[in-house]
Amino acid sequence: DIQMTQSPSSLSASIGDIVTITCRASQSVYTYLHWYQQKPGRAPTLLIYAASNLQNGVPSRFRGSGSGTSFTLTISGLQPEDFATYYCQQTHRTPRTFGQGTIVDIK
């Protein structure tokens, strides 16, 4: 199985901050890498697909980059509604593994 490792596991940030979350794959997943946001009690929502494509309706402050084994989700100008847990997922190989998640909370 492809292991997905996110860092950090959690972070505290303030409104307006730039936040960067990293996702590393145990082998190349090319750009078959997607980012989700999950708020408590809610299903995940798709933010970024295929490493760098912003899903329709997602604010442009979210940006994804990377390929191969190293990927980044950047939130430029953190907003109150962005406090949540973020997951990466690879869909290059079955099983389609998720990272363990990164909790973004308020400093």
Add this chain to the structure above:
Amino acid sequence: QVQLVQSGAEVKQPGASVRISCKTSGYTFTSYDMHWVRQVPGQGLEWMGRVTPSSGATDYAQKFQGRFTMTTDTSMKTAYMEVTSLTSDDTALYYCARARSPDSGSHLFWGQGTLVTVSS
């Protein structure tokens, strides 16, 4: 619009079985695989597997082979996920999810989740 509506919460005793449904609308059911994702309370997301409605073919993560069965009813546009021989380790929120497009792996559409509690 695309909708995935899951069945309600279940409380089961150890050793019992449970079947969760995911009723779809707003798209051609047979054109998209249905995926299932598990989330143990307070923990992360686990991809369990997928079922291809047009053929009934399934693809399970190794951890979910054996006691877990994914099926579909194309006439009802509904996907099902059954778990047998339940243990407390199966207490979790189970989501169905559909891809953004037939050739995309990303899950754009999600059900609301079904909480299964296994307790004596």
